Amino acid sequence: MTGSRSKRRLPLDANGVAPLAATGRLTIGANAKLVVDTSAYPVDGRSVTLIRYGEREGEFSSVELTGAFAEKAELRYGPQALRMIAPRGLVLTVR
Numbered sequence: 001m002t003g004s005r006s007k008r009r010l011p012l013d014a015n016g017v018a019p020l021a022a023t024g025r026l027t028i029g030a031n032a033k034l035v036v037d038t039s040a041y042p043v044d045g046r047s048v049t050l051i052r053y054g055e056r057e058g059e060f061s062s063v064e065l066t067g068a069f070a071e072k073a074e075l076r077y078g079p080q081a082l083r084m085i086a087p088r089g090l091v092l093t094v095r
Helices: none
Strands: 007-011 020-027 033-037 047-057 062-066 074-077 081-085
Touching: none
Parallel strands: 007 033, 020 047, 033 062
Antiparallel strands: 047 081, 074 081
16 A cells, blocks of 8 residues: 555445455555445444464554544554554443
8 A cells, every 4th residue: 555645445244344365564654544434333342353464664644543433442453464453342431
């Protein structure tokens, strides 16, 4: 994912997402942005693999998580995959 305006959107549904796969090295450019829409994904504490790779160089300069639990979710770069960890036991306040 290189280029001055690289951007990738990953919408999650009830089953998660089919992860992107780089069979070898994934190079993430300096200005690459990742957008993950979690609005249709159930909150259950699961780990969702977003991108699989053999090796990785760089990190996304900007990550935008949207949806009901976006502010509580976190992304983790692992040795061979980027995962999103959904929170468990989310409480919503309705006013």
